[in-house]
Amino acid sequence: MVIIAEAGVNHNGSLAMALSLIEKARQAGADIIKFQAYDPGELVVQGDSQYRMLKGFALGEEEFCLLRDKCAEEKILFLASVFDEKSLALMEKLNAAAIKIPSGEITNLPLIKRAAATGRPLIISTGMSTLGEVEAAVLAAEEAGNKKIALLHCVSEYPAPLEKTNLRTIQTLQAAFKYPVGFSDHTEGYDAALLAVALGARIIEKHFTLDKNLPGPDHKLSLTPGEFREFVGKIRSAEKALGNGRKRITAGEKAVRAAAGKSLVARVNIAKG
Secondary structure (H helix, E strand, O other): OEEEEEEEOOOOOOHHHHHHHHHHHHHHOOOEEEEEEOOHHHHOOOOOHHHHHHHHHOOOHHHHHHHHHHHHHHOOEEEEEEOOHHHHHHHHHOOOOOEEEOHHHOOOHHHHHHHHOOOOOEEEEOOOOOHHHHHHHHHHHHHOOOOOEEEEEEOOOOOOOHHHOOOOHHHHHHHHHOOOEEEEEOOOOOHHHHHHHHOOOOEEEEEEOOOOOOOOOOHHHOEOHHHHHHHHHHHHHHHHHHOOOOOOOOHHHHHHHHHHOOOOOOOOOOOOO
């Protein structure tokens, strides 16, 4: 099981906060920390309120270099969602271990083909998409010669109501594409992620913040370092409880079996021979 701390833009454009998120994510037990790499001018019309917000949260190449190096120092994998070809080129330059395609880009087949052509593993979020659109994205990656693909079931509501999470989609994606499937969790609490693990999710992604009360779009639905540590502990416990599926007698059961199992006993004395 791979656990991703989704830092996203929860650094609020502060390099110091981003570096602290890396350190806290590692201490909380995350395997990967993920940021967002984008050029605001490639995403939205310049001058509107969304552009100003995104520009304020954007990190540059020098800052991403420092984040990558901090991840190496902390022994946690560095990852970033890419929203445009400039950002993809930056992740190539930084030698990112994998490329994350966010839900909003799943129909951006030119970007997916370009990402697949890097030869790096692709993690594709499937929020806001139909099964046919997921298939088109997978085919685009495969046609570019890349079959190192993982899919994340996702509901792109913030927060996502538990009753809309439709976790059985994990099994649908597993059956349809034969690639590892995970869950990008936008719900509040831990229940959905634990159920996803039980359904076979191989990757769990959850938003991560230093403080839920900070200004910004994702802080309130994110887990704090202490909550994330508890979250990781619950997932690891769920993994242990699920086991490997082989039916066998445990070491502890052997003693109970000797005492509680049936045995053959003579009702009367039987002469020798």
